[in-house]
Amino acid sequence: MEQQDSKDLIDNEEVINEDVTNEDISTSKKKYNIRKMIFWILAITMMIVIFVFSSKNADDSTQESHRVGKFIGYMLESDFENWTEDAQNRYAEKYDHPIRKTAHFLEYMTLAILIFGAVYDSPYDLEEQSRRKKLDARNTLIPWCFATLYAISDEFHQTLVPGRSGQPSDIFIDGSGALLGVVLAFLITKAIGKYINS
Numbered sequence: 001m002e003q004q005d006s007k008d009l010i011d012n013e014e015v016i017n018e019d020v021t022n023e024d025i026s027t028s029k030k031k032y033n034i035r036k037m038i039f040w041i042l043a044i045t046m047m048i049v050i051f052v053f054s055s056k057n058a059d060d061s062t063q064e065s066h067r068v069g070k071f072i073g074y075m076l077e078s079d080f081e082n083w084t085e086d087a088q089n090r091y092a093e094k095y096d097h098p099i100r101k102t103a104h105f106l107e108y109m110t111l112a113i114l115i116f117g118a119v120y121d122s123p124y125d126l127e128e129q130s131r132r133k134k135l136d137a138r139n140t141l142i143p144w145c146f147a148t149l150y151a152i153s154d155e156f157h158q159t160l161v162p163g164r165s166g167q168p169s170d171i172f173i174d175g176s177g178a179l180l181g182v183v184l185a186f187l188i189t190k191a192i193g194k195y196i197n198s
Helices: 002-055 058-076 085-094 096-119 129-158 168-197
Strands: none
Touching (some): 096 168, 129 168
């Protein structure tokens, strides 16, 4: 009788442990799906922002970059507010090209990081090294390819906007920004994964 009670107690403990494990897995999956959904929302929002900026005609786009150039002038030049408007405009014009290219780079770096967060699957739950490497490759290639393809479509979009043009060099800059974003996101998640699993 005692042996039967002991067996029943062990069976009950196993059922309870299994229920707790299943509950933990379910909670983990919910958090995982919420995280992916949030990153997708942010990534789509970033794509809309890029589209809106690219939809501005040449004059509006130039005015925006000139505003940033003037802001740089106010930050770097102590008497910039005393300069004539013509001098301020020339100063802003000098920074126009670097501002535009830096904006391209940062936009796509941000987009790639957000897409990385949306598609990332942890390889640290896998035991086989080969499967880990395949998952690492997928985690990095998908966001970079997605962001670069969006950059190509964005440059084509700009050819349809008055006064704007699509530049192959901008695709290279955008793709480079996306690559840096993916590398940063990958290194950070790898470091976090190693820390959690150590």
